[in-house]
Amino acid sequence: DAGITQSPRYKITETGRQVTLMCHQTWSHSYMFWYRQDLGHGLRLIYYSAAADITDKGEVPDGYVVSRSKTENFPLTLESATRSQTSVYFCASSESDSNQPQHFGDGTRLSIL
Amino acid sequence: QQQVKQSPQSLIVQKGGISIINCAYENTAFDYFPWYQQFPGKGPALLIAIRPDVSEKKEGRFTISFNKSAKQFSLHIMDSQPGDSATYFCAPFLSGSARQLTFGSGTQLTVLP
Known part of the structure:
Protein backbone atom coordinates (compact mmCIF):
# COMPACT_ATOMS: atom_id res chain seq x y z
CA ASP A 1 0.00 0.00 0.00
CA ALA A 2 1.16 3.53 -0.69
CA GLY A 3 2.12 5.55 2.33
CA ILE A 4 4.73 5.95 4.98
CA THR A 5 5.55 3.13 7.36
CA GLN A 6 7.64 3.08 10.49
CA SER A 7 9.17 0.10 12.22
CA PRO A 8 9.20 -1.12 14.84
CA ARG A 9 6.03 0.32 16.37
CA TYR A 10 7.31 -0.34 19.87
CA LYS A 11 10.83 -0.80 21.17
CA ILE A 12 12.32 -1.25 24.61
CA THR A 13 16.07 -1.08 25.03
CA GLU A 14 18.71 -0.24 27.61
CA THR A 15 20.90 2.79 28.06
CA GLY A 16 24.08 2.66 26.01
CA ARG A 17 22.63 0.41 23.31
CA GLN A 18 22.41 1.38 19.68
CA VAL A 19 18.95 1.37 18.19
CA THR A 20 17.74 2.16 14.68
CA LEU A 21 14.25 3.28 13.78
CA MET A 22 13.18 2.67 10.22
CA CYS A 23 11.08 4.82 7.93
CA HIS A 24 9.93 3.93 4.43
CA GLN A 25 7.75 5.94 2.04
CA THR A 26 6.29 4.90 -1.29
CA TRP A 27 5.44 8.33 -2.76
CA SER A 28 8.99 9.20 -3.90
CA HIS A 29 8.73 12.41 -1.88
CA SER A 30 11.92 14.43 -1.86
CA TYR A 31 11.71 15.59 1.74
CA MET A 32 11.71 13.38 4.80
CA PHE A 33 11.70 14.33 8.47
CA TRP A 34 12.19 12.84 11.90
CA TYR A 35 10.40 14.27 14.92
CA ARG A 36 10.13 13.34 18.54
CA GLN A 37 6.95 13.96 20.47
CA ASP A 38 7.05 14.52 24.20
CA LEU A 39 4.38 15.77 26.59
CA GLY A 40 4.60 19.52 26.91
CA HIS A 41 6.91 19.92 23.92
CA GLY A 42 4.73 18.97 21.00
CA LEU A 43 6.66 17.80 17.96
CA ARG A 44 10.31 18.75 17.68
CA LEU A 45 12.34 18.29 14.52
CA ILE A 46 15.41 16.09 14.92
CA TYR A 47 16.74 15.83 11.35
CA TYR A 48 15.43 16.26 7.87
CA SER A 49 16.53 15.34 4.38
CA ALA A 50 15.89 17.24 1.15
CA ALA A 51 16.95 14.35 -1.11
CA ALA A 52 19.05 11.21 -1.13
CA ASP A 53 22.44 11.89 0.46
CA ILE A 54 21.35 15.34 1.69
CA THR A 55 20.54 15.67 5.39
CA ASP A 56 20.50 18.52 7.86
CA LYS A 57 19.94 19.11 11.55
CA GLY A 58 16.71 20.27 13.09
CA GLU A 59 16.02 21.64 16.55
CA VAL A 60 17.17 18.65 18.65
CA PRO A 61 19.80 16.61 16.72
CA ASP A 62 22.19 15.71 19.54
CA GLY A 63 22.53 11.96 20.11
CA TYR A 64 20.99 11.04 16.76
CA VAL A 65 22.38 10.04 13.39
CA VAL A 66 20.53 9.78 10.08
CA SER A 67 21.33 8.58 6.61
CA ARG A 68 19.49 8.58 3.32
CA SER A 69 21.10 6.41 0.69
CA LYS A 70 17.77 5.84 -1.09
CA THR A 71 14.92 8.28 -1.60
CA GLU A 72 12.36 6.01 0.04
CA ASN A 73 14.25 5.22 3.26
CA PHE A 74 15.31 7.48 6.09
CA PRO A 75 16.57 5.55 9.13
CA LEU A 76 17.22 7.25 12.47
CA THR A 77 19.92 5.81 14.74
CA LEU A 78 20.51 6.43 18.41
CA GLU A 79 24.15 5.48 18.71
CA SER A 80 24.20 5.20 22.51
CA ALA A 81 20.68 5.49 23.87
CA THR A 82 19.97 7.57 26.95
CA ARG A 83 16.84 7.71 29.13
CA SER A 84 16.14 11.24 27.90
CA GLN A 85 15.59 9.79 24.44
CA THR A 86 12.54 7.88 25.62
CA SER A 87 9.84 9.32 23.39
CA VAL A 88 7.49 8.72 20.50
CA TYR A 89 9.26 9.19 17.19
CA PHE A 90 7.48 10.20 14.01
CA CYS A 91 8.74 10.11 10.47
CA ALA A 92 7.17 12.33 7.83
CA SER A 93 7.58 13.10 4.16
CA SER A 94 6.55 15.87 1.78
CA GLU A 95 6.84 16.57 -1.92
CA SER A 96 8.79 19.76 -1.37
CA ASP A 97 9.44 22.38 1.29
CA SER A 98 7.11 24.86 -0.36
CA ASN A 99 3.49 25.02 0.78
CA GLN A 100 3.19 21.26 0.94
CA PRO A 101 1.74 19.26 3.80
CA GLN A 102 3.72 16.63 5.58
CA HIS A 103 2.51 13.04 5.65
CA PHE A 104 3.26 11.24 8.90
CA GLY A 105 3.79 7.63 9.84
CA ASP A 106 2.10 6.17 12.90
CA GLY A 107 5.17 6.50 15.08
CA THR A 108 7.58 4.36 17.07
CA ARG A 109 7.20 4.33 20.84
CA LEU A 110 10.72 3.96 22.23
CA SER A 111 11.44 3.25 25.89
CA ILE A 112 14.98 3.32 27.20
CA LEU A 113 15.50 1.68 30.57
CA GLN B 1 14.00 28.84 16.44
CA GLN B 2 10.86 30.67 15.44
CA GLN B 3 8.40 30.83 18.27
CA VAL B 4 4.89 29.48 17.88
CA LYS B 5 2.39 29.75 20.72
CA GLN B 6 -0.75 27.66 20.66
CA SER B 7 -3.71 28.00 23.01
CA PRO B 8 -5.52 26.65 24.85
CA GLN B 9 -3.59 23.59 25.96
CA SER B 10 -6.83 21.66 26.44
CA LEU B 11 -10.43 22.30 25.54
CA ILE B 12 -13.67 20.58 26.50
CA VAL B 13 -16.73 21.28 24.40
CA GLN B 14 -20.25 19.90 24.35
CA LYS B 15 -21.44 18.11 21.25
CA GLY B 16 -22.77 20.65 18.78
CA GLY B 17 -20.68 23.47 20.22
CA ILE B 18 -17.93 25.53 18.60
CA SER B 19 -14.28 24.73 19.28
CA ILE B 20 -11.73 27.49 18.77
CA ILE B 21 -7.96 26.96 18.87
CA ASN B 22 -5.48 29.79 18.38
CA CYS B 23 -1.94 29.95 17.09
CA ALA B 24 0.30 33.02 17.43
CA TYR B 25 3.57 33.32 15.58
CA GLU B 26 6.46 35.75 15.26
CA ASN B 27 7.85 35.33 11.77
CA THR B 28 5.89 37.55 9.37
CA ALA B 29 7.49 35.75 6.42
CA PHE B 30 5.61 32.50 7.03
CA ASP B 31 3.71 31.57 3.88
CA TYR B 32 1.85 28.39 4.80
CA PHE B 33 -0.41 27.94 7.79
CA PRO B 34 -1.60 24.36 8.38
CA TRP B 35 -3.49 22.68 11.15
CA TYR B 36 -2.82 19.01 11.85
CA GLN B 37 -5.10 16.58 13.67
CA GLN B 38 -3.74 13.67 15.68
CA PHE B 39 -5.66 10.74 17.13
CA PRO B 40 -4.16 8.53 19.87
CA GLY B 41 -1.67 6.03 18.48
CA LYS B 42 -1.53 7.74 15.10
CA GLY B 43 0.64 10.31 13.43
CA PRO B 44 -0.62 13.85 12.79
CA ALA B 45 -2.55 14.35 9.57
CA LEU B 46 -3.19 17.58 7.70
CA LEU B 47 -6.67 18.89 8.48
CA ILE B 48 -6.78 22.24 6.73
CA ALA B 49 -4.29 24.86 5.62
CA ILE B 50 -4.35 28.48 4.48
CA ARG B 51 -2.00 30.81 2.60
CA PRO B 52 -1.50 34.42 3.71
CA ASP B 53 -3.27 35.95 0.72
CA VAL B 54 -6.70 34.96 2.10
CA SER B 55 -8.27 35.73 5.47
CA GLU B 56 -10.48 32.68 5.80
CA LYS B 57 -10.83 29.17 4.44
CA LYS B 58 -13.68 26.79 5.12
CA GLU B 59 -13.80 23.04 4.57
CA GLY B 60 -16.95 21.48 5.88
CA ARG B 61 -17.20 22.15 9.62
CA PHE B 62 -13.58 23.35 9.80
CA THR B 63 -12.56 26.96 9.23
CA ILE B 64 -9.22 28.72 9.42
CA SER B 65 -9.30 32.42 10.21
CA PHE B 66 -6.10 34.30 9.47
CA ASN B 67 -5.22 37.68 11.00
CA LYS B 68 -2.01 38.86 9.40
CA SER B 69 -1.68 42.07 11.40
CA ALA B 70 -2.10 40.23 14.71
CA LYS B 71 0.19 37.41 13.55
CA GLN B 72 -2.43 34.88 14.51
CA PHE B 73 -4.48 32.17 12.90
CA SER B 74 -7.27 30.15 14.40
CA LEU B 75 -9.04 26.87 13.83
CA HIS B 76 -12.81 26.88 14.29
CA ILE B 77 -14.71 23.61 14.48
CA MET B 78 -18.42 24.15 14.08
CA ASP B 79 -20.99 21.64 15.36
CA SER B 80 -18.23 19.78 17.21
CA GLN B 81 -18.65 16.00 17.36
CA PRO B 82 -17.19 13.37 19.70
CA GLY B 83 -15.23 12.06 16.71
CA ASP B 84 -13.40 15.40 16.61
CA SER B 85 -11.80 14.57 19.96
CA ALA B 86 -8.09 14.64 19.15
CA THR B 87 -4.98 16.75 19.54
CA TYR B 88 -4.58 19.64 17.15
CA PHE B 89 -1.31 21.26 16.13
CA CYS B 90 -0.53 24.40 14.20
CA ALA B 91 2.71 24.46 12.20
CA PRO B 92 3.26 27.77 10.38
CA PHE B 93 5.96 27.42 7.78
CA LEU B 94 8.25 29.40 5.55
CA SER B 95 8.98 27.81 2.18
CA GLY B 96 12.60 26.81 1.83
CA LEU B 101 9.95 23.78 11.10
CA THR B 102 8.13 24.42 14.36
CA PHE B 103 4.93 22.90 15.63
CA GLY B 104 2.75 24.42 18.29
CA SER B 105 2.61 22.52 21.57
CA GLY B 106 -0.81 21.08 20.77
CA THR B 107 -4.39 21.41 21.99
CA GLN B 108 -6.19 18.37 23.34
CA LEU B 109 -9.84 18.69 22.35
CA THR B 110 -12.50 16.63 24.06
CA VAL B 111 -16.04 16.78 22.73
CA LEU B 112 -18.57 15.45 25.21
CA PRO B 113 -21.54 13.46 23.84
Whole structure:
Protein backbone atom coordinates (compact mmCIF):
# COMPACT_ATOMS: atom_id res chain seq x y z
CA ASP A 1 0.00 0.00 0.00
CA ALA A 2 1.16 3.53 -0.69
CA GLY A 3 2.12 5.55 2.33
CA ILE A 4 4.73 5.95 4.98
CA THR A 5 5.55 3.13 7.36
CA GLN A 6 7.64 3.08 10.49
CA SER A 7 9.17 0.10 12.22
CA PRO A 8 9.20 -1.12 14.84
CA ARG A 9 6.03 0.32 16.37
CA TYR A 10 7.31 -0.34 19.87
CA LYS A 11 10.83 -0.80 21.17
CA ILE A 12 12.32 -1.25 24.61
CA THR A 13 16.07 -1.08 25.03
CA GLU A 14 18.71 -0.24 27.61
CA THR A 15 20.90 2.79 28.06
CA GLY A 16 24.08 2.66 26.01
CA ARG A 17 22.63 0.41 23.31
CA GLN A 18 22.41 1.38 19.68
CA VAL A 19 18.95 1.37 18.19
CA THR A 20 17.74 2.16 14.68
CA LEU A 21 14.25 3.28 13.78
CA MET A 22 13.18 2.67 10.22
CA CYS A 23 11.08 4.82 7.93
CA HIS A 24 9.93 3.93 4.43
CA GLN A 25 7.75 5.94 2.04
CA THR A 26 6.29 4.90 -1.29
CA TRP A 27 5.44 8.33 -2.76
CA SER A 28 8.99 9.20 -3.90
CA HIS A 29 8.73 12.41 -1.88
CA SER A 30 11.92 14.43 -1.86
CA TYR A 31 11.71 15.59 1.74
CA MET A 32 11.71 13.38 4.80
CA PHE A 33 11.70 14.33 8.47
CA TRP A 34 12.19 12.84 11.90
CA TYR A 35 10.40 14.27 14.92
CA ARG A 36 10.13 13.34 18.54
CA GLN A 37 6.95 13.96 20.47
CA ASP A 38 7.05 14.52 24.20
CA LEU A 39 4.38 15.77 26.59
CA GLY A 40 4.60 19.52 26.91
CA HIS A 41 6.91 19.92 23.92
CA GLY A 42 4.73 18.97 21.00
CA LEU A 43 6.66 17.80 17.96
CA ARG A 44 10.31 18.75 17.68
CA LEU A 45 12.34 18.29 14.52
CA ILE A 46 15.41 16.09 14.92
CA TYR A 47 16.74 15.83 11.35
CA TYR A 48 15.43 16.26 7.87
CA SER A 49 16.53 15.34 4.38
CA ALA A 50 15.89 17.24 1.15
CA ALA A 51 16.95 14.35 -1.11
CA ALA A 52 19.05 11.21 -1.13
CA ASP A 53 22.44 11.89 0.46
CA ILE A 54 21.35 15.34 1.69
CA THR A 55 20.54 15.67 5.39
CA ASP A 56 20.50 18.52 7.86
CA LYS A 57 19.94 19.11 11.55
CA GLY A 58 16.71 20.27 13.09
CA GLU A 59 16.02 21.64 16.55
CA VAL A 60 17.17 18.65 18.65
CA PRO A 61 19.80 16.61 16.72
CA ASP A 62 22.19 15.71 19.54
CA GLY A 63 22.53 11.96 20.11
CA TYR A 64 20.99 11.04 16.76
CA VAL A 65 22.38 10.04 13.39
CA VAL A 66 20.53 9.78 10.08
CA SER A 67 21.33 8.58 6.61
CA ARG A 68 19.49 8.58 3.32
CA SER A 69 21.10 6.41 0.69
CA LYS A 70 17.77 5.84 -1.09
CA THR A 71 14.92 8.28 -1.60
CA GLU A 72 12.36 6.01 0.04
CA ASN A 73 14.25 5.22 3.26
CA PHE A 74 15.31 7.48 6.09
CA PRO A 75 16.57 5.55 9.13
CA LEU A 76 17.22 7.25 12.47
CA THR A 77 19.92 5.81 14.74
CA LEU A 78 20.51 6.43 18.41
CA GLU A 79 24.15 5.48 18.71
CA SER A 80 24.20 5.20 22.51
CA ALA A 81 20.68 5.49 23.87
CA THR A 82 19.97 7.57 26.95
CA ARG A 83 16.84 7.71 29.13
CA SER A 84 16.14 11.24 27.90
CA GLN A 85 15.59 9.79 24.44
CA THR A 86 12.54 7.88 25.62
CA SER A 87 9.84 9.32 23.39
CA VAL A 88 7.49 8.72 20.50
CA TYR A 89 9.26 9.19 17.19
CA PHE A 90 7.48 10.20 14.01
CA CYS A 91 8.74 10.11 10.47
CA ALA A 92 7.17 12.33 7.83
CA SER A 93 7.58 13.10 4.16
CA SER A 94 6.55 15.87 1.78
CA GLU A 95 6.84 16.57 -1.92
CA SER A 96 8.79 19.76 -1.37
CA ASP A 97 9.44 22.38 1.29
CA SER A 98 7.11 24.86 -0.36
CA ASN A 99 3.49 25.02 0.78
CA GLN A 100 3.19 21.26 0.94
CA PRO A 101 1.74 19.26 3.80
CA GLN A 102 3.72 16.63 5.58
CA HIS A 103 2.51 13.04 5.65
CA PHE A 104 3.26 11.24 8.90
CA GLY A 105 3.79 7.63 9.84
CA ASP A 106 2.10 6.17 12.90
CA GLY A 107 5.17 6.50 15.08
CA THR A 108 7.58 4.36 17.07
CA ARG A 109 7.20 4.33 20.84
CA LEU A 110 10.72 3.96 22.23
CA SER A 111 11.44 3.25 25.89
CA ILE A 112 14.98 3.32 27.20
CA LEU A 113 15.50 1.68 30.57
CA GLN B 1 14.00 28.84 16.44
CA GLN B 2 10.86 30.67 15.44
CA GLN B 3 8.40 30.83 18.27
CA VAL B 4 4.89 29.48 17.88
CA LYS B 5 2.39 29.75 20.72
CA GLN B 6 -0.75 27.66 20.66
CA SER B 7 -3.71 28.00 23.01
CA PRO B 8 -5.52 26.65 24.85
CA GLN B 9 -3.59 23.59 25.96
CA SER B 10 -6.83 21.66 26.44
CA LEU B 11 -10.43 22.30 25.54
CA ILE B 12 -13.67 20.58 26.50
CA VAL B 13 -16.73 21.28 24.40
CA GLN B 14 -20.25 19.90 24.35
CA LYS B 15 -21.44 18.11 21.25
CA GLY B 16 -22.77 20.65 18.78
CA GLY B 17 -20.68 23.47 20.22
CA ILE B 18 -17.93 25.53 18.60
CA SER B 19 -14.28 24.73 19.28
CA ILE B 20 -11.73 27.49 18.77
CA ILE B 21 -7.96 26.96 18.87
CA ASN B 22 -5.48 29.79 18.38
CA CYS B 23 -1.94 29.95 17.09
CA ALA B 24 0.30 33.02 17.43
CA TYR B 25 3.57 33.32 15.58
CA GLU B 26 6.46 35.75 15.26
CA ASN B 27 7.85 35.33 11.77
CA THR B 28 5.89 37.55 9.37
CA ALA B 29 7.49 35.75 6.42
CA PHE B 30 5.61 32.50 7.03
CA ASP B 31 3.71 31.57 3.88
CA TYR B 32 1.85 28.39 4.80
CA PHE B 33 -0.41 27.94 7.79
CA PRO B 34 -1.60 24.36 8.38
CA TRP B 35 -3.49 22.68 11.15
CA TYR B 36 -2.82 19.01 11.85
CA GLN B 37 -5.10 16.58 13.67
CA GLN B 38 -3.74 13.67 15.68
CA PHE B 39 -5.66 10.74 17.13
CA PRO B 40 -4.16 8.53 19.87
CA GLY B 41 -1.67 6.03 18.48
CA LYS B 42 -1.53 7.74 15.10
CA GLY B 43 0.64 10.31 13.43
CA PRO B 44 -0.62 13.85 12.79
CA ALA B 45 -2.55 14.35 9.57
CA LEU B 46 -3.19 17.58 7.70
CA LEU B 47 -6.67 18.89 8.48
CA ILE B 48 -6.78 22.24 6.73
CA ALA B 49 -4.29 24.86 5.62
CA ILE B 50 -4.35 28.48 4.48
CA ARG B 51 -2.00 30.81 2.60
CA PRO B 52 -1.50 34.42 3.71
CA ASP B 53 -3.27 35.95 0.72
CA VAL B 54 -6.70 34.96 2.10
CA SER B 55 -8.27 35.73 5.47
CA GLU B 56 -10.48 32.68 5.80
CA LYS B 57 -10.83 29.17 4.44
CA LYS B 58 -13.68 26.79 5.12
CA GLU B 59 -13.80 23.04 4.57
CA GLY B 60 -16.95 21.48 5.88
CA ARG B 61 -17.20 22.15 9.62
CA PHE B 62 -13.58 23.35 9.80
CA THR B 63 -12.56 26.96 9.23
CA ILE B 64 -9.22 28.72 9.42
CA SER B 65 -9.30 32.42 10.21
CA PHE B 66 -6.10 34.30 9.47
CA ASN B 67 -5.22 37.68 11.00
CA LYS B 68 -2.01 38.86 9.40
CA SER B 69 -1.68 42.07 11.40
CA ALA B 70 -2.10 40.23 14.71
CA LYS B 71 0.19 37.41 13.55
CA GLN B 72 -2.43 34.88 14.51
CA PHE B 73 -4.48 32.17 12.90
CA SER B 74 -7.27 30.15 14.40
CA LEU B 75 -9.04 26.87 13.83
CA HIS B 76 -12.81 26.88 14.29
CA ILE B 77 -14.71 23.61 14.48
CA MET B 78 -18.42 24.15 14.08
CA ASP B 79 -20.99 21.64 15.36
CA SER B 80 -18.23 19.78 17.21
CA GLN B 81 -18.65 16.00 17.36
CA PRO B 82 -17.19 13.37 19.70
CA GLY B 83 -15.23 12.06 16.71
CA ASP B 84 -13.40 15.40 16.61
CA SER B 85 -11.80 14.57 19.96
CA ALA B 86 -8.09 14.64 19.15
CA THR B 87 -4.98 16.75 19.54
CA TYR B 88 -4.58 19.64 17.15
CA PHE B 89 -1.31 21.26 16.13
CA CYS B 90 -0.53 24.40 14.20
CA ALA B 91 2.71 24.46 12.20
CA PRO B 92 3.26 27.77 10.38
CA PHE B 93 5.96 27.42 7.78
CA LEU B 94 8.25 29.40 5.55
CA SER B 95 8.98 27.81 2.18
CA GLY B 96 12.60 26.81 1.83
CA SER B 97 13.28 26.75 5.55
CA ALA B 98 12.67 23.13 6.49
CA ARG B 99 15.35 23.37 9.19
CA GLN B 100 13.14 25.79 11.12
CA LEU B 101 9.95 23.78 11.10
CA THR B 102 8.13 24.42 14.36
CA PHE B 103 4.93 22.90 15.63
CA GLY B 104 2.75 24.42 18.29
CA SER B 105 2.61 22.52 21.57
CA GLY B 106 -0.81 21.08 20.77
CA THR B 107 -4.39 21.41 21.99
CA GLN B 108 -6.19 18.37 23.34
CA LEU B 109 -9.84 18.69 22.35
CA THR B 110 -12.50 16.63 24.06
CA VAL B 111 -16.04 16.78 22.73
CA LEU B 112 -18.57 15.45 25.21
CA PRO B 113 -21.54 13.46 23.84
